[in-house]
Amino acid sequence: MSPEPKKRRTSPSPSPRPSKAPFPHVNAAYDEALDKYGPVVVVPRHGRRDHVIDHRYIRQALVEDPGSFSFEKGAAELLNLGFISLDNTAYIHDIHNLVAKNVQPRLSGIVEHLAPAIQTQLDRIETADGTTIGGSGSNEEKKSWVECPDLFDQIQLAVAQAMVVLILGESHAANPTMAKHFAAVAVGMADLAGTHESTHAWSRLPRLWAFWNALTAAALIILPTILFGIAPALWKTRHAHLANGLAAAQQKQRQGDFTPLFDVALAQHCGGQSSGLAALSGFLHCLTLCVSIIWASVHQTVVAAVWTLVRLVQEQDEYLPAIRREWESVFDGDGDGDERRLSAKKLSQLVLLDSFIREVMRTRGDTLGCVRQTTRPVQVGPYVIPAKAMCMMPISRAQQHPDNYGTTGGVFDGFQWQKLGRQATQVGPDFLTFGLGKWACPGRQLAVHDIKIVLYALLSRFDIRLSKNTFLIPNTINTASVAPVAILQLKQA
Ligand code: HEM
Structure with missing residues (x-):
């Protein structure tokens, strides 16, 4: 086939460029290969041959x-x-059905239960010197800048806690170790998916690395956490979960109703039994469904929240005053007198913050995503991709290419989507962070609400700054799965 003409690109990632991260120019390399040899290039990765399909297809x-x-x-x-x-x-x-039929249609009830879980978790922040800031206790409040080395972990715990509420219900959220189990499973599953395949020291032996990586993630993290942490607590309470799920199934559900996903799943898959072999196999099926949803939800939401926080803190002079004014007008002006009571309706009105979140996700530089496997030989442009080939889409290319964005694809413009009326959850071939088509993320509305709650919880209570106003992107290929590394300093606002 004839190679396609080479196009000049503007910078594919937000400033600042990572100073020490490996493969800082990975997106430019994919661009060059696709421009030269596209519309499909085959890349040996993770012991496989991945087929990267150009944005035009x-x-x-x-x-x-x-x-x-x-x-x-x-x-x-x-x-x-x-x-x-x-x-x-x-x-x-x-x-898919569990999330698509029970999350978006029940968003207002879910947010009502979930928002306090995130807010409470982030009310008090642990600092580098072992003390806390925030909360109501005045003697531990800090009025000077203090470093917070593990804000990522604290955000992770807050989002995990929210997902415990969504998946298992508030009774399990009262047990603080359950959120830790969820966070551990989410991290283990991200490892299993090969997040660190490009940055681990010995991943140059890809097949051996993939085998060892899968074995250690599954045997040391995922299985023990499920078998000894999550499963026993659910087994003990299975009768109550099933009864709740069956009761909810008999009622006509309204927007504000909320039933934990595990209860809904048990009602569907246990045939009304809470003991016997059918009940056991239904229980195990529902347990694995929940683990898959933990994988799909927690880690990506945490990483996206940290990305947005770091970018907003870095660009705070330009963007934060308007975002804070929007908080005030939406939360204080609604007449309910409690600006900390967040609802799905109020969160949807945060259009400037929504735009900022979309712009961060558009420009953070995700290299590949939207994985598919061919079921038969498929013609793509002049090439035929064989059956059983792993296919991936070049996300950053699609989200910044001149074909889709003219000359401004590489320019960060945080409020442009508010002006254009495109929400962070609105997918398209030019915005693939949440996928596209039949399998586009069914939890994306909740994810964006979660991110807004995290940002409001932190930036309405604390002043935050970045050491040297910069951050590092430790894994330039997996920016959707690996958060930027930053030294954040906080003080009570
Ligand atoms: C910022 C956070 C999130 C991001 C960036 C994200 C992104 C994605 C992407 C890219 C896909 C694959 C789409 C495709 O290949 O076309 C996906 C699938 C999926 N996501 Fe999300 N997601 C996020 C949060 C969530 C949350 C909070 C939930 C659950 C409440 C969720 C549930 C799912 C499920 C179940 C799938 C499988 C596909 C399906 O069932 O249709 N995700 N997500």
Whole structure:
């Protein structure tokens, strides 16, 4: 085939560029390869041959031909479960239905239960000297700048706590170790998916590394946490969960209603039994569904929240005053007298913050995503991709290319989406952070609400600054799974 003409690009990532991270120019390298040899380039990665499909053919792969590009098989292969010969289709459909039918349609009830979990967790922040700032206790409040080395962990715990409420319900959220179990599973699953394949020292032996990485993530983190942490607590309370799920199934559900996802799943998969073999197999099925949802939800939301926080702190002179004014007008002006009571309706009105979140996700530099596996040989442009090939989309290219953004694709403009009326959850071939087509993330509305709650919880109570006003991107290939590293300093606002 004839190579496509080479196009000049503006900078693919937000400033500042990482100073020490490996592969700082990875997106430019993919651009160059796709411009020169596209519309498909084959890249040896993770012991596989990944087929990267140019942005001009993304609609074909994600929207127009889902029969040839399987999400289910791609996800199983990504998690190193491809060796299982079982058809994963039904299982993945169960996960999709559980989230798609019970999260977005019940968002207002969910946010009402979930927001206090995040706020409470972030009310008091642990600092480098072991003390806390925030909370109501005046003698431990800090009025001077203090370093907070593990704000990522504290945000992770807050989001994990929110997901405990969503998936298991408030009774389990009262046990603080459950959020830690959720966070551990989320990190383990991210490791299992090969997040560190480009930055681990010995990943140059990709097949051996993939095997060892999968073994250690599964055997040392995921399985023990599920078997000894999450499963026993759920087994003990299964009768109450099933009764709640069955009761909810019999009522006509309204927007404000909230039933934990585990309860809904038990009602669907246990055939009304809470003991016996059918109940046990239904219970195990629901447990694995919950683990998959933990994987899909916690880690990516935390990473996106940290990205947005770091960028907003870095650009605070330009953007934060307007965002704070928007908080005041939405939360104080609603007449309910309690600006800390967040609702889905109020969060949806935060259009400037929404725009900022979208712009951070558009420009943070995600290299590849939207994994699919071909089910048969497929023609893409002049090439034929063989059956069973792993396919990925070049996210950053699609989200910044002149074809989609003219000359301004590499320029960060935090409030442009508010002016254009495009929400952070609105997907398209030019914005793929949440995927596209039939399998676009069914939890994205909740994810964006979670991020808004985290930012409000932190920036309405604390002044935050970045040491040297800079941060490092430790993994330039996996910016959606690895958060930027920053030294954050806080003081009570
Ligand atoms: C910022 C946070 C999040 C990001 C960036 C994100 C991104 C994505 C992406 C890229 C996909 C694959 C789409 C595709 O390949 O076309 C996906 C799928 C999925 N996401 Fe999210 N997600 C986030 C949060 C969440 C949350 C909070 C939930 C659950 C409440 C969730 C549930 C799912 C599920 C179940 C799938 C599987 C696909 C399906 O069932 O249709 N995600 N997500």
